[in-house]
Amino acid sequence: MSDSLYRTTMRTHACGELTAEHVDAAVVLCGWVASRRDHGGVTFIDLRDREGIVQIVFHPEDAADAHAAAQRLGAEDVVRVTGSVRARPDGMTNLQLRTGEVELAAASLEILSEADTPPFPIEDRIEAGEELRLRYRYLDLRRQEMTEVLRIRHSINAITRDHMESLGFLEVETPMLTRSTPEGARDFLVPSRVWPGTFYALPQSPQQLKQLLMVAGQDRYYQIVRCLRDEAPRADRSFEFTQLDVEMSFADQEDVFAVIEPLYARYVREIRGVEVETPFPRIPYDEMLARFGTDKPDLRYGMELADLAPVFDGTGFNAFGSVLATEDGAIKGLAAPGGGQLSRKELDQLVQDAKGRGAAGLVWMVVEAESVRSPVEKHLSKEEVDGTLRATDASEGDLVCIVADQIGRANVALDGVRRNLADRLGLIPEGEWRYAWYTDPPLFDWSEEEGKWVANHHPFSAPATDDLDPKTAKAKAYDLVLNGFEVGGGSIRIHRPEVQRKVFEVLGLSQPEIEEKFGHLLRAFRYGAPPHGGIAMGMDRIVMLMAGKEAIRDVTAFPKAQSGSDPLTGAPAPADDGQLRELGIQVIPPPAKEQRPPIGRE
RNA sequence: GCGCCCGUAGAGGAGUCCGGUCGUCCUCACCUCCCUGUCAAGGAGGAGAUCGCGGGAUCGAAGCCCGUCGGGCGCGCCA
Numbered sequence: 001m002s003d004s005l006y007r008t009t010m011r012t013h014a015c016g017e018l019t020a021e022h023v024d025a026a027v028v029l030c031g032w033v034a035s036r037r038d039h040g041g042v043t044f045i046d047l048r049d050r051e052g053i054v055q056i057v058f059h060p061e062d063a064a065d066a067h068a069a070a071q072r073l074g075a076e077d078v079v080r081v082t083g084s085v086r087a088r089p090d091g092m093t094n095l096q097l098r099t100g101e102v103e104l105a106a107a108s109l110e111i112l113s114e115a116d117t118p119p120f121p122i123e124d125r126i127e128a129g130e131e132l133r134l135r136y137r138y139l140d141l142r143r144q145e146m147t148e149v150l151r152i153r154h155s156i157n158a159i160t161r162d163h164m165e166s167l168g169f170l171e172v173e174t175p176m177l178t179r180s181t182p183e184g185a186r187d188f189l190v191p192s193r194v195w196p197g198t199f200y201a202l203p204q205s206p207q208q209l210k211q212l213l214m215v216a217g218q219d220r221y222y223q224i225v226r227c228l229r230d231e232a233p234r235a236d237r238s239f240e241f242t243q244l245d246v247e248m249s250f251a252d253q254e255d256v257f258a259v260i261e262p263l264y265a266r267y268v269r270e271i272r273g274v275e276v277e278t279p280f281p282r283i284p285y286d287e288m289l290a291r292f293g294t295d296k297p298d299l300r301y302g303m304e305l306a307d308l309a310p311v312f313d314g315t316g317f318n319a320f321g322s323v324l325a326t327e328d329g330a331i332k333g334l335a336a337p338g339g340g341q342l343s344r345k346e347l348d349q350l351v352q353d354a355k356g357r358g359a360a361g362l363v364w365m366v367v368e369a370e371s372v373r374s375p376v377e378k379h380l381s382k383e384e385v386d387g388t389l390r391a392t393d394a395s396e397g398d399l400v401c402i403v404a405d406q407i408g409r410a411n412v413a414l415d416g417v418r419r420n421l422a423d424r425l426g427l428i429p430e431g432e433w434r435y436a437w438y439t440d441p442p443l444f445d446w447s448e449e450e451g452k453w454v455a456n457h458h459p460f461s462a463p464a465t466d467d468l469d470p471k472t473a474k475a476k477a478y479d480l481v482l483n484g485f486e487v488g489g490g491s492i493r494i495h496r497p498e499v500q501r502k503v504f505e506v507l508g509l510s511q512p513e514i515e516e517k518f519g520h521l522l523r524a525f526r527y528g529a530p531p532h533g534g535i536a537m538g539m540d541r542i543v544m545l546m547a548g549k550e551a552i553r554d555v556t557a558f559p560k561a562q563s564g565s566d567p568l569t570g571a572p573a574p575a576d577d578g579q580l581r582e583l584g585i586q587v588i589p590p591p592a593k594e595q596r597p598p599i600g601r602e
Numbered sequence: 603g604c605g606c607c608c609g610u611a612g613a614g615g616a617g618u619c620c621g622g623u624c625g626u627c628c629u630c631a632c633c634u635c636c637c638u639g640u641c642a643a644g645g646a647g648g649a650g651a652u653c654g655c656g657g658g659a660u661c662g663a664a665g666c667c668c669g670u671c672g673g674g675c676g677c678g679c680c681a
Contacts, residue, residue, distance in 0.1 A: 041638030055641065075631080094641055117632060120613050123642080127614040127630085131673050184681040204681085231680040232603095239680090356605090356677080445681095458681040507681095551674095562674065 006051065010080060016052020018099045022085040029054065029104060030112065032142065033077045034122070036070070043070050047081065047104075048122075050147055054099040055088075056081055058106050066109040076115035076122065076139075082108045130553075135567040137558055149555050152271055153543045157224055159270060160244055160539075163263045169220040169246070172213060174206040176226075181208075182517050183459055183507075185229035188239075196584030202228040205536055208521055210247040211460065211493055214532040215524045222246045224539065233562050235551040236485065236541055240560070246490070247534030253476055253492055256535050257282075257437060260480065260488070264542075268433045271546040280435040280480070288438050293332070293411030293418070295441070298484030299434040301427040303334045303418050305411070308402060311387035317379040319361075323404040330407040332414055335392035336421040339399025340366040346424070347399075353420055354403060359413030363402040367394050419484065436481050440464060443473035444506060452508045459503055460521075461491035462533070470506050480537070487542050490535025497525040 006014035011030045018027070034046040034053055045056040058067040066081075073079065083106040094100035119136055120128035124145045133140040140146060161171070180187045180201035187201040205227050213221045223245045233239050248255060261278040268276050281299075288295055291304045308331040312320045323329040342350075347364050354362035365374035365388070372385055394400050401417050403410045422428050443463050444453040453470040455461065457477040464474040477491035494500045500522060504514045514522070543555045553559040560566050580587065 035641075035643090037640050037643050039638050039640065039643080040636070042640080043638090044640055044643085046641070053641095057639080060638075089639075092639060092641090097641080100641090117612070121631065125642090129609085129614090129673065132613080134673095181681085185679080207681090229680065232678085234680090235675070237680070358677090455681050461681095561672085563672085565672090567672090 014051035015047050015049040015054040016098060018054050018085055018102055018104070020087065020101050023087050023102060025085045026083075027085055027104065028080065028082045029056075030078070030080045032115075032122075033073050033075055033079060035075070036073055038071065043067060045070060045073060045079075045081075045106075047079070048142070052098050052144075054097070055094070055103040056083070056106050057086075057103050058109070062105065063107050066106045069109045069111070070106070073111070074115065074117065076118050077111060078113035078115065080110040080112055081106050131561065131567055134553075134559065134561060137568050141557065149543070149547045149549070150557060152547045153539075153555060155271060156267055156539065156543055156546065159266055160224060160263065163266065164222045164246070164259075167220070167259060169222040169248075169259075170218060171223055172218065172221050173223065174203070174209040174225065176202060178203050178209075182509075182513075183455065185231045188228045188230050191583040191585055193583055204229050205243065206245055207458065207460065207536075210245060210534060211521065211532065212524055214247055214249045214495075215527065215529045217249075217530075219249045221248075221534075233560075233564070235553075236544065238540065238552045238556065238559065239564065241552070242539040244488075244537040244539055245534070246536070247532060249530040249532045251492075251531070251533055253439070253478060253533065256478075256490060256492075256533055260535060260537070261435075264435060264480065264482075264487075267542060267546060272431070272433065274431060274433055276433050276435060280437055282437045282439050284439050285441040285474075288436075289411060293413075293415035295438055295479065296481045296484060296486045297415075297436075298419065298422065298428070299436055299481075300429050300432045300483055301422050303336055303421065303427070305332045305334050305414050305418070306391040306393075307331075308333050308388055308391055311384055311391055312404075315384060316381070317376065317384075319363075319376075319379075320404045323360075323406075326406070328407045329404070330410045331402060331404040332410050333388060333392050333400055333402035334414060334418055335367075335389075335394035336399045336401065336425060337427065338397055338425055339421060340368070340397045342399060342424070350401065350417060350420065354401075354413040354417055357413045357416045358409045359403050359405050360409075361403070362413065362417065363404070365400040365402070367396050367398045367400065369396055372400075432483075434483055438479045438481060439477075440474045441477050441479075443468070443475040443503075444470040446470075453506055455503075455507060457489065457491050459507055460493045460500070462494045463499070463503075468502055468506060476533070478535075480535075482542070482545060485541055485545060486538070487545070488535055488537035490533065492531070492533035495525060495529040495531050497522045497529075500525065 004013040004017060006017065010028070012027045013029060015029050015031045029047055031047040031049040034048040037044040041060055043058040045058070046053050047056050058070040060067045081104060083104045085102050086105050088101060088103050118139050120132055120139070122139060122142045124143055126133070126143065164171070177190060177200035180189070180199070181204070185204055187204065189199040189201055192198045192200060206223065206225060210221055225243060225245050226240065227243055228240055230239060246259065248259070257279065261280055265276045265278050268274050285295065288297060290307070293305050309324060312324060312331050315321045320331055323331065350364065351362045363374065363376050365372040367389060388400060388402065392400050401414065403413045405413065442456050443461065445456045447454045457475055461475045461477045464476050467473045475491060477489070479489040480487050494503065501514065504518065540552045540555060544552055547555050549555055558568060565572065
C-alpha cells in the first residue's frame with residue numbers, strides 16, 4: 001500500500017480513497033459529516049471530503065467515548081476520526097460508493113469545527129434556488145456534482161497547456177489594466193488615481209497585444225486569460241469570462257485549424273470518452289446560412305432549410321406572392337420527421353415562437369397519406385404542395401414549416417423552429433459531438449442603427465482577397481461551432497499598415513481618430529510585421545458543454561447572478577467618499593423612477 | 603432598454619386561474635424519545651410562516667389591481 005497523496009500532519013488518507021487494499025490499515029481521516037444514522041447502539045457516520053464519502057462505524061462496546069461523542073454530531077460538523085479500515089460484513093457493501101466495500105471502525109473522534117444547520121442540504125439532487133446557492137456558494141461547492149465540474153474545468157486547462165506547450169506556444173501574460181477601444185462591446189472602466197479623470201479599461205480580449213507579440217517575434221503565443229465585456233449576460237454568456245487566446249506567425253487559416261482541431265478532439269476524448277474525427281467539416285458562411293439559417297447550427301440532426309422560392313414562383317397565394325415580390329423576400333421551409341404528431345396547441349406555440357423571433361408568421365403542413373393538413377391548404381395548388389414536400393424531403397407523418405419573410409427574419413425564425421422541434425421531437429442524439437468550422441464570412445456588415453459599415457468579426461481581420469468593397473468583401477475569419485454553440489472564433493490578421501488603414505477608413509474612422517486609437521498598432525506594423533493569425537476560444541462554454549450543463553454559472557466557482565450582482569460578497573457596492581475623492585469621481589444619483597399614482601377602480 | 607416565468611415554515615413543492623372553508627397539506631431538514639448493521643436508515647411525537655415588500659379596490663386577500671425588490675429565461679446588445 002503506497003502512501004496517500006493526501007497525507008498531512010492531521011490525517012493519513014482522504015475519505016474517498018479508501019478501498020479493499022486498505023483493509024487492516026490504521027488510518028486517520030478528516031472531513032465533513034454528510035449524514036448520521038443512529039441505531040441506538042451502533043452508529044454510522046458518512047464522512048465526506050473532496051475525494052468522496054466513506055462510512056465510519058461507532059460501536060459502543062469497542063470505543064465507548066467515540067460512540068458517545070458521535071451521538072452529538074450534526075450535519076457538516078468537521079471531525080477527525082482515528083480507527084482501522086475493515087472489510088464490511090457480507091451483504092453490507094454499498095456499491096454506490098467507491099469506498100463501499102470497506103468502512104472505518106472508529107477508535108476516537110475529535111470535533112474540529114461545529115457547523116450550524118446548513119441553509120440547504122449538501123447533496124447532489126439540488127433543490128435550492130439560484131440566489132441561495134450563490135449566497136452560500138461555499139456550501140454549494142461541497143456537493144460532489146460541483147466538485148466534478150471544477151475537476152473538468154481543471155482538466156481542460158491542463159490538457160490545453162499540455163497541448164499548446166507541445167506545439168511550441170509560449171504562455172505570455174498581458175495586462176488587465178489597458179486602454180479602451182472604440183469598437184466592440186461596452187468596456188468596464190477603472191479610474192486612475194494618479195491621472196484623475198482618466199480611465200483604464202479591463203480587457204475585452206488581448207487582441208492588439210497578441211498581435212504586437214507577433215511583431216515582437218514571439219512566433220507562437222497563447223494564454224488562458226480572463227476577459228470582460230459589460231454586456232447583458234445570458235445562460236451561456238457571462239460578462240466575466242475565460243478564453244484560450246492563441247496567435248501564431250507565418251500561418252494561414254489551415255495552420256490555426258491544425259492547432260485547434262486536435263485539442264478540441266482531445267477534450268471530447270479525455271472528458272467524454274468519445275472519438276471525434278478530424279479534420280472538422282468546413283462550411284462557408286453563405287452555405288451555412290442557407291442550410292441552417294444561423295452561423296452556429298446544431299449538426300447533430302437534419303431538418304435543413306430548403307429554399308421554396310422556386311416552388312412558389314407565380315403563386316396565387318397572396319401571403320407568399322407578395323413576399324417574393326419584395327427585394328430580399330424569401331420563402332424557406334423545413335420538414336420535421338414525425339412532427340405530424342404535434343397537437344394543435346403545440347403547433348400554435350410554434351407559430352408564436354416564430355413570430356416572437358420577428359417573422360410575420362409561420363405556415364405549417366402535416367403530411368398525410370394522400371394529402372396535407374394545413375390552415376392554408378385551400379390556397380395552395382397541388383403542384384405547390386408537391387414541390388414543397390419534394391424540396392424539404394418530407395414524407396408521411398412529417399411536419400413541414402414554412403416562413404415567408406425578408407431573408408434575415410426567415411432564417412432567424414426557422415433556426416428557432418428547427419431547434420425547438422429537435423428538442424420537442426427528441427431528435428437530438430446524446431453523446432454526439434459535432435464540430436464544424438464556418439469560414440468566409442463577410443468582412444463588413446451594414447449597421448442600420450449607426451448608419452455605417454462595421455467589422456463583421458473585428459477590424460484587424462484580413463480580407464480574403466484584395467476586394468475591400470464593403471458590399472462584397474469576405475474575411476479570412478472563422479468560427480468553431482459545436483452542437484449549436486459558438487465555441488471560438490478568429491481570423492488571419494492584417495499585417496500591412498496600408499491595408500489596416502483602408503479598413504479603418506471603410507469603418508468611417510477619420511485620420512486623427514485612427515492615429516489616436518490605433519497609432520501604436522500601425523506604428524508597430526511599420527517595423528516588420530510577420531503575416532499572422534489566431535483564434536480565441538471560449539473556455540467557459542466548452543467546459544459547460546463537456547460537463548453537460550446548461551449555464552456558465554454552473555461551471556464557474558463563484559459566478560454572478562444575471563443582474564451582475566454577487567449574492568456572496570454583495571458586489572457591486574458603493575465606494576466610500578474618501579476613495580471617490582482620491583479618484584476625483586463624483587457620483588450622480590440615478591434619476592428617481594417616476595412615481596405613478598395607484599390606479600383605483602371608480 | 604424591453605418581454606415572459608417564479609417568490610408560501612430552514613430547503614423544495616401543492617394551494618393563486620374561480621376571494622370567505624387557508625396559515626390547510628406533502629417531501630426533506632431541525633428538536634425530543636425509541637431502536638446494535640444502516641447507508642436518502644426506520645418508528646413515535648414536536649416546534650417552526652407577518653404567503654418577498656409597499657399601496658389599492660373589496661364586508662373580506664396568499665389569491666384580484668398597481669408599484670417595487672430579488673431570482674431565472676429570452677429579445678435588443680455581445681467587433
